[in-house]
Amino acid sequence: MIRSVAIIGAGYAGLACAVALASEGIQVTVFDRSHVLGGRARLLAKDGHRVDNGQHIIIGAYTELTRLLRHTRVSPKVLERLPLTLASPGRLHLRAAELPAPLHLAVGLLRARGLDWADRFAVLRLIRTLKRKRFQVPPEQTVHGLLHETAQTPHVIAWIWEPLCVAALNTPIEDASAQVFANVLRDSVAAHAGASELLIPRVDLSELFPVQAARYLATRRGKLGTGTTVKAIERVEGGFRLDCDHPTKQIFEQVVIATAPYHAPPLLRSVGGCERLAQQVEALPYEPITTVYFALGGSVRLSAPMLLLADGPAQWVFDRGQLGGEAGLLACVISAHGEHEQLSREDLEITIHQQLERELGRRLPSPDWVLTVVEKRATIACRPGIVRPDFKTPVPGLWLAGDYIDSPYPATMESAVRSGTAAAHAALRFMPRT
Numbered sequence: 001m002i003r004s005v006a007i008i009g010a011g012y013a014g015l016a017c018a019v020a021l022a023s024e025g026i027q028v029t030v031f032d033r034s035h036v037l038g039g040r041a042r043l044l045a046k047d048g049h050r051v052d053n054g055q056h057i058i059i060g061a062y063t064e065l066t067r068l069l070r071h072t073r074v075s076p077k078v079l080e081r082l083p084l085t086l087a088s089p090g091r092l093h094l095r096a097a098e099l100p101a102p103l104h105l106a107v108g109l110l111r112a113r114g115l116d117w118a119d120r121f122a123v124l125r126l127i128r129t130l131k132r133k134r135f136q137v138p139p140e141q142t143v144h145g146l147l148h149e150t151a152q153t154p155h156v157i158a159w160i161w162e163p164l165c166v167a168a169l170n171t172p173i174e175d176a177s178a179q180v181f182a183n184v185l186r187d188s189v190a191a192h193a194g195a196s197e198l199l200i201p202r203v204d205l206s207e208l209f210p211v212q213a214a215r216y217l218a219t220r221r222g223k224l225g226t227g228t229t230v231k232a233i234e235r236v237e238g239g240f241r242l243d244c245d246h247p248t249k250q251i252f253e254q255v256v257i258a259t260a261p262y263h264a265p266p267l268l269r270s271v272g273g274c275e276r277l278a279q280q281v282e283a284l285p286y287e288p289i290t291t292v293y294f295a296l297g298g299s300v301r302l303s304a305p306m307l308l309l310a311d312g313p314a315q316w317v318f319d320r321g322q323l324g325g326e327a328g329l330l331a332c333v334i335s336a337h338g339e340h341e342q343l344s345r346e347d348l349e350i351t352i353h354q355q356l357e358r359e360l361g362r363r364l365p366s367p368d369w370v371l372t373v374v375e376k377r378a379t380i381a382c383r384p385g386i387v388r389p390d391f392k393t394p395v396p397g398l399w400l401a402g403d404y405i406d407s408p409y410p411a412t413m414e415s416a417v418r419s420g421t422a423a424a425h426a427a428l429r430f431m432p433r434t
Contacts, residue, residue: 011039014258016420037210062414202324232270289378313340
């Protein structure tokens, strides 16, 4: 008997689920309304330019994504591996040493430029406090509250903890969950040295895993239905039938909804019996991410592939020319809500160009082109008390997957692929023994 599973959504969660099932000989069919693979971490072709819809960083602690990359035979060379580094021109340079933990952080702090001894001791105090508490903090505590409790200096907050929090959780420290932040610190800077490494993709986000996953599926009877919108899921004898704009009569034993969270409630309601779960997903709050790309020409090269910015509104700048992209292409990232949302797109681009000149300390050429990408619902807000749904639904054989599913980590690509793998394992357990 051929086992069949439909997966709705060809992002990182859906394709991780598909790879896990196909590895066990299950026939999977992946549907996605877009023709571009990757979901909310994908290649974007706009105005004749090809860029990512946002800049993503992977850390060494995010092991499931790197395992899937190896499993689908992605070359290790597609990831630029850097020691944990926080660098801002003329202000800060902190780089973890190439030593076993915890010496990698301790020696990195000792060598850091731009920190005084009070700053260094504050960083170590926070890590020691979390270790003493076994990285468990009150569930209602914010990152801001945790930093205040551990007497972090204003300089350390501004230059280390706030940038790391916003980068990892995409939520301001005043609102961000201290427990999730503690989980990230536990598995990165407080773990072995490799866990804190930064892994920056040298290829676009669609090519990094989704395209490779699709190739993997093609060798294992997997089917990919891009450009197909699934409107509803109907329970029928023997499983489920999908109402698509490209009609199919196939009945699937199980279905995994791996769409963005805001697309999931209508599908859940169409099945029946999932109203409460649909309302829970609808109640999730979101934070945006804005990425502004400047093509400044081959004469522009930053001192490092990634620099921390402090003079707002952009928080980070990535030199895509050092990461396998076009020379002189800079990607400036603004995470979470902020005052920048009140600016017009043109004013925002001018403001960030001026910010780059100030912080880099030099005049920059006028860009050959500028492209601004705004993901208004890039991730769920990682706040205390947010109830993230489980991958299980009230309907047997129907599962959820996505970066918003309950996880110790924030809404990242790692959370997405972990949820996809978890849904796949649940689907395998649900199948009757033959």
